[in-house]
Amino acid sequence: MRKIMIKQNLGPSTRSIYLGLACLSLALHLLLAFFCLSVLQTACVLPTSSSSSIPTRTDTQHSQSISHSSSSSSSAASSSSQKLPTIPQSEEHHQLNANTFHHKKNHSFSDATEREGEMIGAGEGQKVMGRQKLEELFKHPLYNLPRPELQDDDWLLRVKTNEHARDRGSEEEEREDAIDDDSQWQSDSEEEGYDKASWTRDVETHPPWLRFHLGISRRELYDRKDPNLAQLTHYLATQRVLGAVQKRGGTQLKLLISFPNYGQVLLKPMRQSRDAETDVNLFYFSDFERHNAEIAAFHLDRLLGFNRIPPVVGRLINVTSDVREITTDKRMSRTFFTSPAGNVCFYGQCEYYCSSEHPVCGRPHELEVSLAAMLPDLALAPRRSWRSPWRRSYSRIKLAQWEKDPAYCDSVKQRPPYDHGTRLVDFIDMAVLDFLMGNMDRHHYETFEIFGNETFLLHLDNGRAFGRHSRDEPSILVPLQQCCRIRRSTLLRLRLLSLPGFRLSDVMRESLLQDPLAAVAPLLSEPHLSALDRRLAFVLQVVEACQQQQHADVIYNDLEGYDPQPD
Numbered sequence: 001m002r003k004i005m006i007k008q009n010l011g012p013s014t015r016s017i018y019l020g021l022a023c024l025s026l027a028l029h030l031l032l033a034f035f036c037l038s039v040l041q042t043a044c045v046l047p048t049s050s051s052s053s054i055p056t057r058t059d060t061q062h063s064q065s066i067s068h069s070s071s072s073s074s075s076a077a078s079s080s081s082q083k084l085p086t087i088p089q090s091e092e093h094h095q096l097n098a099n100t101f102h103h104k105k106n107h108s109f110s111d112a113t114e115r116e117g118e119m120i121g122a123g124e125g126q127k128v129m130g131r132q133k134l135e136e137l138f139k140h141p142l143y144n145l146p147r148p149e150l151q152d153d154d155w156l157l158r159v160k161t162n163e164h165a166r167d168r169g170s171e172e173e174e175r176e177d178a179i180d181d182d183s184q185w186q187s188d189s190e191e192e193g194y195d196k197a198s199w200t201r202d203v204e205t206h207p208p209w210l211r212f213h214l215g216i217s218r219r220e221l222y223d224r225k226d227p228n229l230a231q232l233t234h235y236l237a238t239q240r241v242l243g244a245v246q247k248r249g250g251t252q253l254k255l256l257i258s259f260p261n262y263g264q265v266l267l268k269p270m271r272q273s274r275d276a277e278t279d280v281n282l283f284y285f286s287d288f289e290r291h292n293a294e295i296a297a298f299h300l301d302r303l304l305g306f307n308r309i310p311p312v313v314g315r316l317i318n319v320t321s322d323v324r325e326i327t328t329d330k331r332m333s334r335t336f337f338t339s340p341a342g343n344v345c346f347y348g349q350c351e352y353y354c355s356s357e358h359p360v361c362g363r364p365h366e367l368e369v370s371l372a373a374m375l376p377d378l379a380l381a382p383r384r385s386w387r388s389p390w391r392r393s394y395s396r397i398k399l400a401q402w403e404k405d406p407a408y409c410d411s412v413k414q415r416p417p418y419d420h421g422t423r424l425v426d427f428i429d430m431a432v433l434d435f436l437m438g439n440m441d442r443h444h445y446e447t448f449e450i451f452g453n454e455t456f457l458l459h460l461d462n463g464r465a466f467g468r469h470s471r472d473e474p475s476i477l478v479p480l481q482q483c484c485r486i487r488r489s490t491l492l493r494l495r496l497l498s499l500p501g502f503r504l505s506d507v508m509r510e511s512l513l514q515d516p517l518a519a520v521a522p523l524l525s526e527p528h529l530s531a532l533d534r535r536l537a538f539v540l541q542v543v544e545a546c547q548q549q550q551h552a553d554v555i556y557n558d559l560e561g562y563d564p565q566p567d
């Protein structure tokens with residue numbers, strides 16, 4: 001602008017000098033631009049250049065995808081820090097980025113159009129979209145059914161009121177599992193590294209694990225909408241490990257971890273690569289347990305609306321500082337060694353795979369594990385263990401009765417506790433869960449003794465699930481096939497999860513992204529996720545076949561007066 005004004009006021013000789021100078025300046029600019037493009041290519045890329053990593057897209061689309069990516073990244077980070085604080089904010093932000101990177105890296109760009117939805121902001125785009133699906137699912141009336149209010153005796157534990165405490169002497173029948181008055185809740189010293197605890201009857205003073213215990217009811221292990229759930233998973237994922245000993249019972253290596261505020265978790269280590277499929281020649285009872293199966297089972301159970309698995313999170317621990325250096329378990333510590341590759345390994349003492357040929361190894365110290373919130377101590381809340389009527393023979397040659405007798409369910413239906421209440425349909429719920437995740441190892445299940453037979457079934461021990469995606473195991477669904485009975489709320493939710501808008505694999509993928517270990521690698525690979533959809537369709541077919549066979553009472557109507565869609 002200034003140049004033009006100057007030109008207008010000067011004579012022809014000076015004009016030609018200025019013209020020459022302008023030409024020179026233009027030539028210099030062109031030279032500079034050329035230099036930039038050829039030598040400093042990366043630094044001088046213009047917004048419209050074709051450096052897009054997505055060749056099939058136009059330049060504008062690319063720049064949109066970048067801006068969308070970063071905005072959805074921040075919105076994903078902020079909304080997840082509000083709703084799903086599984087890891088502290090700074091760490092979470094870092095992990096989200098790591099996650100994004102991972103997804104971007106894994107997506108082949110040639111299938112960009114097919115994955116268009118995901119590609120909008122890659123990892124985060126998928127997260128935001130999927131989270132909408134997950135959020136929509138949990139907003140659906142089938143996940144918010146009106147339920148009768150819980151009465152006093154519907155809670156597993158309760159904090160005694162002052163009156164309770166005063167009447168204690170006269171009240172012989174006071175439940176043993178009720179937590180005593182305040183004095184019991186306080187510890188005077190920071191004993192052996194434990195925090196000083198000063199919990200009162202005020203819920204605000206309780207650590208998340210205690211709130212979880214106090215929230216267990218006759219109906220379910222936790223309320224999906226309880227804000228404490230997010231605090232609990234965050235707590236499990238971040239607490240400093242104070243103690244680690246091997247947990248006895250069961251066949252495979254697992255540890256009992258203690259936290260400074262008296263919380264405890266059950267640890268299952270990663271033993272094989274995440275995607276290793278179970279060896280076809282292994283019997284299910286010799287299959288390795290998988291840490292990601294424990295995590296995925298918790299998410300699946302929650303998506304099915306059951307809430308019968310204790311919350312499980314994945315975590316990276318340091319085998320040396322979190323186990324070897326602090327354990328008081330002498331038998332376990334003797335099994336530590338350094339592998340030829342320089343990794344810290346141990347194998348513990350147990351029935352299966354506790355030998356130097358099957359070590360659990362860090363890289364060199366870092367180990368992926370699952371941590372399951374521990375249920376209240378058995379002394380406080382005793383449990384009853386039930387043998388599954390459809391238990392496998394656990395023999396390489398013998399068949400179980402249910403495998404030989406197609407009318408086996410008729411006899412089960414007549415026996416207590418299956419002849420009464422909801423036990424049979426509760427069992428069928430568990431069979432559906434197990435079929436979806438390919439868990440053949442449900443030999444027993446447990447209930448809380450205090451609730452008698454009117455209660456949910458605990459779905460503990462899911463380490464042998466998600467072993468195979470290429471095959472389904474119809475025998476797991478035999479209880480449904482033989483009994484032809486299913487809870488109506490379960491069936492309706494299964495149907496919902498088979499619709500494209502709520503597709504089980506999609507909501508599962510998103511649900512699993514909430515776990516801290518999702519930042520390392522997806523907790524279930526895509527073939528496992530699509531196996532879920534395939535198996536779900538099979539469950540619905542079995543129910544349809546039952547209905548077509550004119551079986552009486554296929555559907556157990558637990559939704560009196562609720563009619564969202566015809567059966």
Ligand SMILES: Nc1ncnc2c1ncn2[C@@H]1O[C@H](COP(=O)(O)OP(=O)(O)OP(=O)(O)O)[C@@H](O)[C@H]1O
Pocket residue numbers: 249250251252253254266289310372373374375441460461462463
């Ligand atoms: N979250 C939990 N809280 C408290 N106790 C638990 C929890 N999970 C499992 N248990 C108890 O620990 C026992 C052993 O755990 P688990 O069944 O997972 O181990 P396992 O080695 O897989 O056993 P198995 O070889 O019998 O299948 C279970 O029978 C159960 O009673």
Ligand SMILES: [Mn+2]
Pocket residue numbers: 250289441461462463464
């Ligand atoms: Mn097991």
